[in-house]
Amino acid sequence: MNGGIMAGLGNITFYADDPLALSHFWADVFGYPHAVFDGELKQLLLTSGLSEEDLAKRGLAEDPAGVGPRLFFHHAASAKRERNRIHLDISTTPGRKPTPDELDAEKDRLVALGATVVRLVDQPWGPWPERYYQLLDPEGNEFCLQ
Numbered sequence: 004m005n006g007g008i009m010a011g012l013g014n015i016t017f018y019a020d021d022p023l024a025l026s027h028f029w030a031d032v033f034g035y036p037h038a039v040f041d042g043e044l045k046q047l048l049l050t051s052g053l054s055e056e057d058l059a060k061r062g063l064a065e066d067p068a069g070v071g072p073r074l075f076f077h078h079a080a081s082a083k084r085e086r087n088r089i090h091l092d093i094s095t096t097p098g099r100k101p102t103p104d105e106l107d108a109e110k111d112r113l114v115a116l117g118a119t120v121v122r123l124v125d126q127p128w129g130p131w132p133e134r135y136y137q138l139l140d141p142e143g144n145e146f147c148l149q
Contacts, residue, residue, distance in 0.1 A: 014075040015091070018083075019062070019142055022076035026062025028141050029074050031116050032093065038063040083143055091146045092135075101149075103134065110136045110148055117141040 019025040027037050040048060040058045048058060060078035072091075095101035095109040114120060121137040135149035 012072070014073050016075045016077060017142075017144060018079035019076045020079055020082075021142070022060060022062035022078055024062075025140065025142055026064045026074065026076045028117050029076075030064040032113060033064065033066065033071055035064050035066055035071070038065055087145045090144070093146060093148045095148060106134065106136070106148065110138070113138060113148065118146075121145070 017025060017029075023039075029035075030037050040061070040063075045058065049055070062076035064074040064076075066073065093113075095106050101109070110120065117140070119139040121139060123134075123136055125134045127133060133149075135147050137145060137147055139145055
């Protein structure tokens, strides 16, 4: 520690072809309201020097209680070409291991939102059983549902 100061997680940032649509997908995954840049927030952003074009190239998925992760989406300058170097692991039942039926039901919910199933992994990881789905979000970003 540096004089009692510790780093904290700010945003998890995604580059996206359609930042607003992808922010809405992830907001739905976490049960967040859809964030839009309007009203006072939009005016504040425009007054601070951002343009309408800048705002159209960004999206946000944020827990209104400030507890869950905050995801920020920025327009990508080029197409996604390779596998993610990092991905999110989503907990079906935070704080406890889900039943197979709970995992499958959450997978079905995410597919209905626009996710694609890559595969189901059901294998041991050392002494621990491991069962999860590998999925893709609507823009092809990998994530796991456990």
